[in-house]
Amino acid sequence: MNKTTSAKSRRHSGTFVERTLTGLVRKTERALFAEEIARADGLLQRLDPRVKIVGLLSLVVTVTLSRNLFTILSVFALGVILAVLSKVPVRELALRIWLSALFFTGAIAVPVLFITAGEPLLRIPLIGWTITAQGLTSALYLTSRVEATATLSILLVLCTSWSSVLKGLRVLHVPVVFVVILGMTYRYIFVILETARDMFEARRSRLVGRLDGRERRHIAAGSIGVLLTKSFYLHHEVFLAMQSRGFRGEVYVLDEFAMHSRDWLALAGFAVLVGAAVWLGRQESLQTLLNLS
Amino acid sequence: MELAATKYAFELADVTYRYDEITALDGLSLQIESGRRIAVLGANGSGKSTLLRLLDGLYFPDKGTIKSFGEPLTEEAMQDEEFAFAFRRRVALVFQNPDVQLFNPTVFDEVAFGPLQLRWEKSDIRRRIDETLESLEISHLKDRSPHRLSGGEKKRVALASVLILEPEVLLMDEPTAALDPKSRGHVIDFLADRSNAARTVITATHDLDIIEDIADHCLVFENGRLAADGTPSAILADHDLLERTNLIHAHRHRHPDGSFHTHPHAHRFHEHDHEHK
Numbered sequence: 001m002n003k004t005t006s007a008k009s010r011r012h013s014g015t016f017v018e019r020t021l022t023g024l025v026r027k028t029e030r031a032l033f034a035e036e037i038a039r040a041d042g043l044l045q046r047l048d049p050r051v052k053i054v055g056l057l058s059l060v061v062t063v064t065l066s067r068n069l070f071t072i073l074s075v076f077a078l079g080v081i082l083a084v085l086s087k088v089p090v091r092e093l094a095l096r097i098w099l100s101a102l103f104f105t106g107a108i109a110v111p112v113l114f115i116t117a118g119e120p121l122l123r124i125p126l127i128g129w130t131i132t133a134q135g136l137t138s139a140l141y142l143t144s145r146v147e148a149t150a151t152l153s154i155l156l157v158l159c160t161s162w163s164s165v166l167k168g169l170r171v172l173h174v175p176v177v178f179v180v181i182l183g184m185t186y187r188y189i190f191v192i193l194e195t196a197r198d199m200f201e202a203r204r205s206r207l208v209g210r211l212d213g214r215e216r217r218h219i220a221a222g223s224i225g226v227l228l229t230k231s232f233y234l235h236h237e238v239f240l241a242m243q244s245r246g247f248r249g250e251v252y253v254l255d256e257f258a259m260h261s262r263d264w265l266a267l268a269g270f271a272v273l274v275g276a277a278v279w280l281g282r283q284e285s286l287q288t289l290l291n292l293s
Numbered sequence: 294m295e296l297a298a299t300k301y302a303f304e305l306a307d308v309t310y311r312y313d314e315i316t317a318l319d320g321l322s323l324q325i326e327s328g329r330r331i332a333v334l335g336a337n338g339s340g341k342s343t344l345l346r347l348l349d350g351l352y353f354p355d356k357g358t359i360k361s362f363g364e365p366l367t368e369e370a371m372q373d374e375e376f377a378f379a380f381r382r383r384v385a386l387v388f389q390n391p392d393v394q395l396f397n398p399t400v401f402d403e404v405a406f407g408p409l410q411l412r413w414e415k416s417d418i419r420r421r422i423d424e425t426l427e428s429l430e431i432s433h434l435k436d437r438s439p440h441r442l443s444g445g446e447k448k449r450v451a452l453a454s455v456l457i458l459e460p461e462v463l464l465m466d467e468p469t470a471a472l473d474p475k476s477r478g479h480v481i482d483f484l485a486d487r488s489n490a491a492r493t494v495i496t497a498t499h500d501l502d503i504i505e506d507i508a509d510h511c512l513v514f515e516n517g518r519l520a521a522d523g524t525p526s527a528i529l530a531d532h533d534l535l536e537r538t539n540l541i542h543a544h545r546h547r548h549p550d551g552s553f554h555t556h557p558h559a560h561r562f563h564e565h566d567h568e569h570k
Contacts, residue, residue, distance in 0.1 A: 163398030163438065183398040190440040191392050237393040240351045244388075245454065246381040246410030248374065254405045254415060 025197050037158045042086035044159035048263040049168035055270030056156045062274050063148045066281030072144045079151035086159050097154050105146040109139035162186055180251045196227055299363040302327045302462050302493045303348055308357035310343055317343040319517040332504040333497040335514030336539035341497035345464045349386040378411050385455035389466040391447035395439035404453050425457040445476025465496040481506055513538055
């Protein structure tokens with residue numbers, strides 16, 4: 001029984017390549033989930049993508065430059081409200097974004113608490129390390145900025161279909177060729193991932209027992225080579241399909257955006273918010289907030 | 294530049310095309326009249342897809358000449374923007390694998406791609422997109438990403454992406470390959486409908502079930518050469534030809550009395566042309 005369980009768990013875990021591939025396929029599924037949110041009938045989804053890109057990215061820049069913790073936390077709270085009004089599952093946001101951001105930023109922020117020189121605030125018993133006011137300030141700024149900017153960025157991505165994000169990028173004067181290449185890359189990631197997954201599943205369906213490392217590496221290298229060849233073939237075919245419909249090296253696109261009154265209103269709202277955040281963020285207010293002085 | 298209306302949509306003279314050492318088409322000569330509905334039959338590797346790519350001005354022959362609407366179809370001619378635009382407007386190819394053809398982020402962008410490259414007026418493009426999607430009953434897919442479509446939907450979007458150009462010649466490469474029965478039915482209905490935009494339809498297939506519906510003339514290919522041509526009924530009746538060109542196979546099965554029997558099997562509605570004991 002133990003032997004069976006062990007074999008099952010080995011089979012399930014697979015090789016490094018298979019695990020990587022499974023991870024990528026899961027990410028693909030998550031991308032599909034994200035598109036479901038982008039099609040939901042929420043506040044941000046109803047706005048013109050250009051307004052969202054300009055508005056949310058302006059807030060991201062403002063938060064990054066702000067020296068006022070209250071302002072940063074307010075923008076973070078605004079992000080949460082926007083998420084709720086845009087039907088983005090807050091639990092999903094908390095697990096996928098806030099916890100991840102906290103974990104990775106924490107790895108930097110925690111040492112900062114102790115190594116930043118300044119006014120002692122709290123001494124940790126047993127180990128005797130001291131948290132300084134300046135260290136706490138830096139850690140709070142870092143963490144809150146990352147959480148706020150990550151929330152705003154993910155809202156932009158979740159509430160806007162990828163095609164609209166790409167078109168919206170043109171507002172920021174990103175070259176059309178670059179935008180089109182990005183779009184095609186995103187499109188064919190799915191096709192190539194599916195091909196790779198099918199290849200590995202086909203191989204697994206014909207395998208009995210466990211191969212040694214050398215054999216696995218040999219098969220993985222062969223599969224990568226085949227996948228590369230298939231990708232080249234696909235690239236050739238796609239180029240022919242483009243030529244067949246008149247492509248001659250220059251890209252022409254059709255913008256399908258139209259600003260409605262709600263978009264102008266939202267743009268004005270974002271302008272007011274950014275203006276307020278910039279004005280409030282000019283001076284440090286942490287000392288006032290923590291009543292440290 | 295307008296290409297003149299001519300009796301022949303294509304004229305091929307002694308055309309040879311090679312992929313390195315492999316000869317895909319070998320000294321092919323034929324004329325395709327405008328307005329005809331042609332089925333190009335042949336087993337895998339017989340040169341059907343290569344022929345369509347040559348007719349679409351994507352490949353150019355190693356030897357021999359091709360004329361389209363009376364004008365030489367050469368690499369030099371296709372370098373000329375005016376000629377290329379006029380040709381692309383009149384001739385369109387639907388690839389076998391729709392994933393190859395659907396390279397844009399959304400169905401809307403996909404259908405808009407051709408007209409945009411041919412520098413149509415943007416207001417015309419928007420109107421034609423709506424009409425084309427409507428005619429193929431895929432308006433609801435307008436904002437969808439191609440990777441979220443079923444095989445049948447992808448095929449219809451691929452069709453829409455070329456039909457928006459209202460081509461005079463429609464080239465179809467294995468249009469029913471890997472489709473479920475319902476989607477296959479949609480494609481056959483479309484090809485069988487003589488009122489659709491393209492006047493000349495050339496379909497490469499080895500699906501014998503559909504050729505009487507979609508074609509009034511057949512070209513049968515074998516190893517890059519034209520093995521036969523004729524009406525669908527005449528070609529389908531020639532079992533020796535079909536077996537020799539690998540379009541049907543010998544079907545072996547056991548009768549209730551235990552004896553074995555072998556006969557040609559065309560997969561045509563799965564009918565057997567004899568009584569079982």
